Amino acid sequence: MLSYAVFSGITLGGMYALVAMGLTLQYGVSRIMNLAYGELVVVASFAAFVLMTSAGINPVIGLLILIPASFALNWAIYRILLKPLVARAKNRGMLEVDSILATFGLLFIVQGVLLVWFGGNYYSYDFMNSAVNVFGAAIAANRLVALGFAVVIGLGFYLILTRTRIGTALRAVAVDPQSARLVAIDVNFAACFAFALGGAMAAIGGVLVSMFLTFSTSMGVVFTMKALIVVIMGGVGNILGALVAGLILGIAEALVATYIDPGLTIAVTYVIFLLVLLIKPSGLFGRATS
């Protein structure tokens, strides 16, 4: 039972880490605190569901459609909705508040649309549901596939950020937009690109999660919350931090769900969040700001 709990914690934690990486990109580079982020995760879950059930396209192939689609969608969201806020904000604090308010509105719109289409029930679909034996625990194959994809995509994402020109530009903007401008980095483009890429990560997370978990229209807030907590725990902008924090959260949740009560997973998340806030608000790996 323990190895099952730990394994399901690792799968879950991998998803959290993946989703949180996208959020840390949106917040760290684009300076948008996106409260509708989790809604994008849920939208992707439902999109994968529709592709699978009505067109017979399995979610792995679905990723090939949904990644570019969500990238484009988030690009459009940034261009149309957020760019005007960036333009009118006098400082970072104002942008932060405006983006919180605007995406808070977006959250209710997206949730409302999903509710009209799908209602409030829980959904799931059958995909590679056969059990595979891993270290003595029977694990559903879909979980292994999801975890595998999370690892590959997370790694690829890390390499893009650290090894490519555009990745370096994004990291430069995250550290200091003013100076980045001085070395001829197009900050507006970088912000837009980072937002779109972050949105694509959310979509990947949503598709992968839908392979092995049930989901509902109201789960977005929970995803946003967990992603935010992982970002803060790992230190804003810190990719490896997000990975470790995601795993900690996932495993803690799985252990509590297995041994205490599945109804208390959010409480666990919050206890961890509170501890981080009280002990080290700059994150597990964040440096104290000067």
Added chain:
Amino acid sequence: MSAEILLSVSGLHKAFGGLIAVNQMQFDVHKGEILGLLGPNGSGKTTVMNLISGALPPNEGKVVLAGRDITSLPAHTISHAGIARTFQLVRILPDLDCIENIEAGLAFRPGPLWGDAAKLAARALLDRIGLADHAHTPAGDLTYIDQKRLELGRALALQPKLLLLDEWLAGLNPSELQEGIALVRKLKSEGLTIIMVEHVMDAIRSLCDRCVVMNTGTKIADGTPETVLADPEVIRAYLGDAHA
């Protein structure tokens, strides 16, 4: 100088990540004197001011004000203990008018003033710093020099034992500079103790009783303005080896 020691700083140390901003700083300030804190840009002067005023906690070391250990106390407690400051980049309360800006200093000090008493005291202070005509002007609409005056007024409203001026004279034109120097001299003659971070040599020569010079976080000289400004190590710090 035989005057008693008001502020004593010892072994003060502050690092940001791997960068050591202040390294084993040690100096005393006597009651009633003006101490100049000099050094090239980035030498850690403002960090020292932040450590003394409680804006940042030091990693190590001690700050003692009039015999009381104030190391690592929160900024508002240090303010209550008797240290007021201005900021390198002037910080006024832009949406509040000048009277309210001064009242901000009066209302939360030990022995606070509020209501009519505060209004009266604020007007008197505005008069003293030459802003009597701007009582109801929003501070954000003032000129640069007037904002600097207002910021000083707010610091004085706290009735500090020790005033920290962080490049308060920077960016003024020659006639404004003379006014500024006169104002600081008047404060000294009223018995106030001041630490000023400054680059303007005229001001340093005419105002400071003593100077501490910093370079890369460390103290490299301590003495009268004439001696420290002639010190080869100070010249090297500012101008490089060729001039020493």
Added chain:
Amino acid sequence: MNIVTFKSDFIKPVILGAIIFAALAFLPSLVDSYYMSLAISITSFAILATAWAMFSGPTRYISLATVVFFGIGAYTVAVLGEILPFPVVLICAALAGTVLALLVGFSTLRLAGVYFVIFTFGLTELVRQVVSWYEVNVTRELGRYIFLDITQDDIYWQLLTLLAVLLLTGFILGRSRLGFALRIIGEDETVAKHCGINVTRVKVALFVLSAVFMTLTGAIMAPRWTYIDPVIAFNPMLSFQVVIMALLGGPRRLLGPILGVIPLTLLFEVLTANFPNHFSIMLGVTFMVIVYLLPGGVIGLYEKYGGPNKPSHPNGPPTTKEKTA
């Protein structure tokens, strides 16, 4: 020297307010129960939005947890309503709100605003889950019935009294040192600290004050439902509505939020009646329109175009600030 003008400055609005509230108290004898229920909605939202703005307006910390306090008030009544006399129940509710607000305040308000937003954002979900868990595992009943001998008119009068107390509190606060400290913090937190203001304590005090009013509103409104469960009592939509109303009206003036409450309560009434399934979408759209087109709220517009004593910087929406130390 200004004692006389100060006094009339103070007394005139108070007398005017007292007259208006006295007149409003006669409403139940004038209108039928449909309009009474509308009046109750408006009054309760007026309290929630004003209480929200009392803290979030000057400090610019956006709280997304209004319904947490509201729901805790409602639950206190559901649990204790039949055991203790109603006034004692209200005191218990206020205490429960205070304890939670202190907890949230001290753990988040010393940090940058964004931590506070995130914390309050998820708090509703947390409290709902914990209450559900408790009810399912300990009491073994998910919902609770509230049968109290309290009429619709009683609820209205209680809310009206609470609103009067809140506005008086806000009015006094605006003239007090605490209120002044709050304005300084809103302008520049670093300066506030160096002026000798214990910034965290002021913020927590205001947050608690605002939370107590929210909790009491929930407690007073509870008898109206007769049945509550965690999903009804902790509906995040309520927090959202309150933020929209306060922003529409203008969160940085005492009476600003009420200007937003009246039109939006009426709008929500129309929307729930005509588009029950699309309510959330409509709400989101309304919210976006306000954020994009009316960043200073109705009051901001009034001050910008032709109002007396225009501020030099029109009231923007509240902004969180970055931590500087």
